[in-house]
Amino acid sequence: MNPAASAQEFEHRLRQIGADRYHDKHPFHDRLHGGHCTPDEVRAWVINRYYYQHSIPIKDAAFMSRVEDPDLRRIWRSRIEDHDGTDTNEGGIKRWLRLAQAVGLDPDYVQSRQGIMPATKFAVDAYVRFVRDKTLLEAVAASLTELFAPAIHENRIKGLLQHYEFADDSSLSYFQNRLKEAPKDVAFGLQWVLDHADTAEKQDMAAAALEFKTDVLWAQLDALWNGYVEGRIPPGCWQPGDGLLLAKAS
Amino acid sequence: MNPAASAQEFEHRLRQIGADRYHDKHPFHDRLHGGHCTPDEVRAWVINRYYYQHSIPIKDAAFMSRVEDPDLRRIWRSRIEDHDGTDTNEGGIKRWLRLAQAVGLDPDYVQSRQGIMPATKFAVDAYVRFVRDKTLLEAVAASLTELFAPAIHENRIKGLLQHYEFADDSSLSYFQNRLKEAPKDVAFGLQWVLDHADTAEKQDMAAAALEFKTDVLWAQLDALWNGYVEGRIPPGCWQPGDGLLLAKAS
Known part of the structure; x- marks a missing residue:
């Protein structure tokens, strides 16, 4: 049996997965952050990415439903609050x-x-099913794409503010808030994974889980690119012109 | 409550879903059947579509695991035999x-x-999870894309034989056999759905299940097109040159 890598080596391995496969490397993000997206491409991104936002607290509830340790559930609960809101946080x-x-x-x-x-x-x-079905270690490891999120959110805020009229403090508050929220989540998640992946086999499982999650993110942008940049919109999907605020007023 | 449509009207509705959304309308199939695919595009299709072949008997076993009627299980079992083989059928x-x-x-x-x-x-x-989680009616309705398969298999056999050197009776035997197998499955499945979708609500559920299945097929070709026709291969996926028979000999 292979010995486990040191925590430091293993953390390096996890970070390398981000360097190799995180969706900040996807051409859609260059296009979006560089100001080259049409208004309809931005809308398609907002509509489709909403499904991810919609599903993340469901994913976190699925995780908590499998955790027997109240302390871990209590820490994890803030993720649901961050997305679903509280009395003082929309x-x-x-x-x-x-x-x-x-x-x-x-x-x-x-x-x-x-x-x-x-x-x-x-x-x-x-992703939701992965968290529901796999080990807790794999579920937490999959969440570690948050390690790589602050850099992309900073780029996004800067790029959107520079290139798009719709961008201001209100419309971009999602990303501004994630800059505050993600670091606390990921500091906990990373330490938890480093502590619990105490054999080479578990380290491999955790690394594969993180790779899986990068695939989940990448596949969403591939679909978006194919449908709305290349213009091959699959049957039944959003068509430019649908769902606009103006259409509602008319 | 809306009254159920007649069996004839409902069958027409199901067939219309195929006319509107089945993947015979996807540009990848024009390209494949018209002889315009490169050898590597054909290989990417064969590798990826293998995952569907691999999963179909798992899907059918998941269905059977939920059926309490031995007669229905016995009829359904032939689908697994068709894919996994028997003493007399590879x-x-x-x-x-x-x-x-x-x-x-x-x-x-x-x-x-x-x-x-x-x-x-x-x-x-x-698709596998849909069949595991949804009603039996939805699971059977989702299988009804087989209604539309014989036409595409006939086109495929003709197109591949005409345009590609690899095509012969042995390499295309999968499609030849499906021409024999699919009609018996689908005749049973269609009648079962027509019999069991006896309210407007169930008819809507069955139609939505069939639409879902057309989405499953379409999304696979979109991914293939994006990766191997447009050349945006996602991280970790098959690269032309990998997995070849010649490479093994060297």
Whole structure:
């Protein structure tokens, strides 16, 4: 049996997965952050990515439903609060709908989850099921894409503010908040994975889980690119012009 | 409550879903059947579609695991036999590997399921889980894409024989056999759905299940097109040159 790598070596291995496969390398993000997306490409991204926002607290509840340690559940609960909101925090889902409104979409349409690409649903649902079915170690390891999120959120805020009229403090508050929320989640998650992946086999499992999660993110952007940059929109998906705020007024 | 449509009207509705959304309308199939695919595009299709072949008997076993009627299980069992084989029938999976070999791929590589696109797995796994989680009616209705399969298999056999050197009776035996097998399955499945969808609500559920299945098929070809026609191969997926029979000999 192979010996486990040291915590430091193993952390390096996990970070290398991000360097190799995180979706900041996907051409859609260059296009979005560089100001080259059309308004409809931005809308398609907002509509489809909403399905991810919608599913993340479901994923976290699925995780908590399998945890027997109240301390771990208590720590994890803040992730659901961050997305669903509290008395004093509107939460990430509402912030995402503010972004939707800013790009001209009817938030009710976005929230209805009509027009979302099947490929988006297949990928995101695969993540929810992964967390429901795999070991807790794999579930936590899959969440570690948050390690790589602050850099992309900073780039995104900067790029959107520079290139798009819809971008301001209100419409981008989702990303601003994630810059504050993600680091505390990921500091805990990383330490938990380093502590619990105490054999080479478990380290391999955790690394594979993180790779799986990068696949989930990448596949969503591939589908978006194919449908809305290349213009091969699959049957039944959002068509430019649908779900706009103006359409509701008419 | 809306009244149920007549069996004839409902069958028409189901067939219309195929006319509108079945993957015979996807540009990848025009390209494949028209002889415009490169050898590597054909190989990428064979490798990825293998995951579907691999998963179909698992899907059918999941269905049978939920059926309490021995008669229905007995009828359904022939689908597993068709794919996994019997003493007198090598089965569809082995036939697919014969196709893999004919296009220059190492069957062991294909069978290893390395290099398959995550988007392929997400879509196919969504189908297996749909059959595991939804009502039996929805599970059977989802299988009714077989209604539309004979036409595409006939086109495929004709197109491949005309345009590709690898095509002959042995390499295409998978499709030849499906022409014999699918009609018996689908005649039973269609009648079962017509009999059991006896309210408007159940008819809507069955129609949505069939639409879901067309999405599963379409998303696989979108991913293939994006990766291997447009050349945006996601991280970790099959690279042209990998998994070839010649590479094994060297």
